[in-house]
Amino acid sequence: LQAQHLQPFGGAKAGIGGAALQQHATMLLERSAAYPCFCTAKRLEMLRLQQRQRGVASGYDGHCRGLAPSEVAQMLREGTPHVLRLRVPHEGKLSVVDALRGEVAFDPAQIDDQVLVKSDGMPTYHLANVVDDHLMGITHVIRAEEWLSSTPKHTLLYQGFGWEAPQFIHMPLLRNQDKSKISKRKNPVSLNYYRQAGYYPEAMLNYLSMMGWTMPDGREKFSLDDFISSFTLERMSLGGPVFDVQKLTWLNGLYIREQSVEAMLSRWQTTLFTADHLRAVAPLVHERIEKLEDLLEHLAFFFTGDVTYDEAAVRELVPKKRDAKQAAAALEAVLEHLD
The missing domain is CATH 3.40.50.620 (HUPs)
Known part of the structure; x- marks a missing residue:
């Protein structure tokens, strides 16, 4: 909270x-x-x-x-x-x-x-x-x-x-784009993920407020106080609202651009680039880099949350006597169990 x-x-x-x-x-x-x-x-x-x-x-x-x-x-x-x-x-x-x-x-x-x-x-x-x-x-x-x-x-x-x-x-339950029940297999569901990725709490509250509800005047960007003063159960929709990460990202961008550069820098320092985070990841590349800018290549995934695999790594993910489709199905089943 x-x-x-x-x-x-x-x-x-x-x-x-x-x-x-x-x-x-x-x-x-x-x-x-x-x-x-x-x-x-x-x-x-x-x-x-x-x-x-x-x-x-x-x-x-x-x-x-x-x-x-x-x-x-x-x-x-x-x-x-x-x-x-x-x-x-x-x-x-x-x-x-x-x-x-x-x-x-x-x-x-x-x-x-x-x-x-x-x-x-x-x-x-x-x-x-x-x-x-x-x-x-x-x-x-x-x-x-x-x-x-x-x-x-x-x-x-x-x-x-x-x-x-x-x-x-x-x-109503939140839904993925394909109308299935929202799960971490298709969208990150942890608030920690969005906080660490740099989504503003104000933007997240704003967006979640629109999940099944709309402002009387149709505004999509509004404050928590505006929401509290305007909210009524009668405006709730029973249709499963779709959690659209792209729209959340667009809304977050509006909040970023309305703030000063100094305010944005402060957010960086308290979310993505905290001293504790940098202190934790620095030893992982200490013996691997030749110049400081190499950090960007070696540490990028620690800050974006995304991991990419080259073709050789992808091949290793497919077990022997199985094809890529079967491997994907197996991984989906494991993730479903973890959900």
Whole structure:
């Protein structure tokens, strides 16, 4: 946040401990919003195998939902290992309200009875997230649209506790030029990369502000204060915004040219040519150069972030009995895994 010249609003509190989460899990049990599940790992694996064989979506079948209270009490007294599951209603309509989409309906049959507390007593993300947000007084949850499918579970948890749910806002995902989900295989996704490459924080904030939103007057260059004073959810677009590095670079150029040469030099000295960076790379060429200007040839890639390979190096990247296309596919697969 500091690198982007942003300050957190308010103060984030540390997450609550396991004992407090267990108390909240007990509240859900008492309200019949959750139930203990005693199914073994072996049974669950057999269930998943049968579902795959039938070609249906995998999910818990509710085996323990209908256990008699006396049977549940006895198994708990005996210390039978169990998890705690969310009791998702099987009938009726289950819908959530998203500020950008309005009411979104879900088929309850397609929503799994989510595990809330694991057999070792550790809460899962869904329970911890809802309890933490409520105790911190969160009023608006702004997150990526890929979390929309989890919102019915979170809404049921708020209802189970008897709490008012926050306003949910699911933002469209950033896309590559080919409309695929943005990833580091096609675009650098680390803010550190752009900072080290010399993109101004003001330009990055300006550009990211236009991802799915536009100024009322159509301006493309504006300050953070302008954005804050003009922003409304109604102007958000659900179409996947494209992260265009060329346009970001153009916008960054505008910021560079409106500043003085002295200001630009100061940015160089605090980003690309810091004393620490030069001190780190200098030993790598100390024994290789004959004159100081040779530094430009030997150290260029340390400052541009780009590495070029000659034909001999490219040939070495292709394994024996493989062609260039197969090698590229293999490298793509590795990068996808690293993502």
